[in-house]
Amino acid sequence: MKLLLTSGGITNASIRDALLDLLGKPIADSTALCIPTAEYGHPWCTPFSAWRFVTGQTPAGRPTAPMCDLGWKAVGLLELTALTTIGEERWVPWLQEADVLLVDGGDATYLCHWMRESGLADLLPSLPEKVWVGVSAGSMVMTPRIGDDFVSWKGADGDDSTLGVVDFSIFPHLNHPDMPWNTIANAEKWAADIVGPAYAIDEDTAIKVVGGTVEVVSEGQWRHFPS
Known part of the structure; x- marks a missing residue:
């Protein structure tokens, strides 16, 4: 699977170009499925925020982060909690x-x-040509661990482990105005606890992963923490 792991979506021309490169064709010729499932596990999210993601609606006065409204040929909704029943x-x-x-x-x-x-x-593993574009938790889920600070829902395991598709962790929303605690100093503390390679990325940064090759795409701020 080809990965474009973002903090805030397709926020600038560089990240959009990276998406086009992964798709290998125009957005207008591509079909997308959107997955809002992660929203329901976080106390900050609501049915209204899930709807805004699916419909590409941004609240007035907030920066836009296009995803579902990029001009796809077609967009469908894939809700993971329903799949086990069908x-x-x-x-x-x-x-x-x-x-x-x-x-x-x-x-x-x-x-x-x-x-x-x-x-x-x-x-x-059976979808090598599929493109995965994550926002925040949608990116972090591909990492080995997210750190205890980012866990708001604990399942049976009760830890911070995730899928480990990539070998690095992600600290998203670096220096975000609505999250004043997401500073580089706190990212350094988080990285020390992760005990593995990691990146802190802001809303204008994405991490592109193809065939094990990792590339940072950024018009903003980011930091790499080696293991």
Whole structure:
């Protein structure tokens, strides 16, 4: 699977160009499935914020972070909590026919739980040409750990582990005005606890991963923490 791991979505021309490179064709010729599942595991999220993600509606006065409203050929909704009840014979073809998965933020451990429960996590290795575009938790779920500070929903394991598709962790929303605690100093403390390679990224930064090659795409601020 090709990954574009963002903090805030497709926020600038550089990240958009990276998306186009991964798709290998125009957005207008590409079909997307959006996944809002992570929203339901985070106390800051509501049905209204999930709707805004799916419909591409940004509240007045907030910076835009286009995802579902980029001009796709078609956009569908894939809710992971429903998949276990309808059978793989129905939803796996939907997944296979889409070019890109647009995965919203919220709680990464909750998203990880439902990716495993639904069977989506097991399918990822069989989808090498599929593009995964994550926002915040939708990016963090691909890492080995997210750090205790980012866990707001604890499943049966009760820890901060996620899928480990990539070998680094992500501290999102660096220097975000609505999250004054997301400073580089706190990112350094977080990275020390992670005990592994990690990146702190702001809303204008993304991490592109193809075939094990990692590339930072940024018009903003970011920091790499080696292991």
